[in-house]
Amino acid sequence: MAILDVRIDDRLIHGQVCGAWIPQFQLQRIAIVDDEIVNDEQRKMALKFGCPEHCKLSIFNTEKAADKFIRKIDEGIRVMILCNSPVPILKMAEYGYEVPFITVGNISNRLGAVQIARNTFISPEERDAFVKLIDRGVKVYIQNVPNDPREDVTSKLKNL
Template identity: 75%
Template sequence: MAILDTRIDDRLIHGQVCGYWIPQYSLQRIAIVDDDIVNDETRKTTLKFGMPENCKLSIFGSAKAADKFIRKIDEGIKVMILCNSPVPILRMAEAGYQVPYITIGNMSNRPGATQIDKNTFITPEEKEAFSKLVQKGVKLYIQNTPRDVKRDVTELLK
């Protein structure tokens, strides 16, 4: 599996992912990593419905995703890991699969969240997960669309 990007966007499958990111990388598969969605048939069906025909969707829990990525299942296929928060990415790292960087997109405002960028709000739990990922050497960038400048926010989220 050629992981071309690891992206956080709490909307998951939506217009920007389908209209910009999939064509940007000529993606063949989106791998959503989420320990709740993997057990929610309604949400899985809804997410699959939103996918363009030329790109497949897989949905894994953190542990299973880490195992599959370590074993390089689907090697040679262009893949984006997509999560709605940094927590599943931290869980994958703790299970043995660490990504080199994360591209942060939209993270909506929620109770207890602090704004760090125009469309990016993080909760204390997410800040802690980002901090642990940075300690492991993961770089953090904010980039909403491929046309936007990718900005390093690693120091901000330590």
């Protein structure tokens, strides 16, 4: 499996992912990692309905995802890991699967969140998860669409 991107976007499967990121990386599979969505049949069905036919969608809990990625179960497949926050990525790291970088897109504003970019707001829990990942050596970038410049926000997050 070639993990081409580890992306955080709280909208998950939506226009930018389907219209820009899937073609950009010529993705064959998107792996959504989320401990809640994996048990929500309606949400899983809606996400699968929104994914283009030529790109498979898998939805895993953090433990199963870490195991699959460690074992390279989809060797030779072009994959994007997609999460709605950094928390699942941290949990995967705690299960033994480390990622080298994260690309952050949209994270919506909500109570207690701090704006770190135009479309990106992080809660205290997300900030803590980012800091723990950064302490493990993970680089964090913000990039909404492939044509946008990739902005390294690693030190910005560490110092919030």
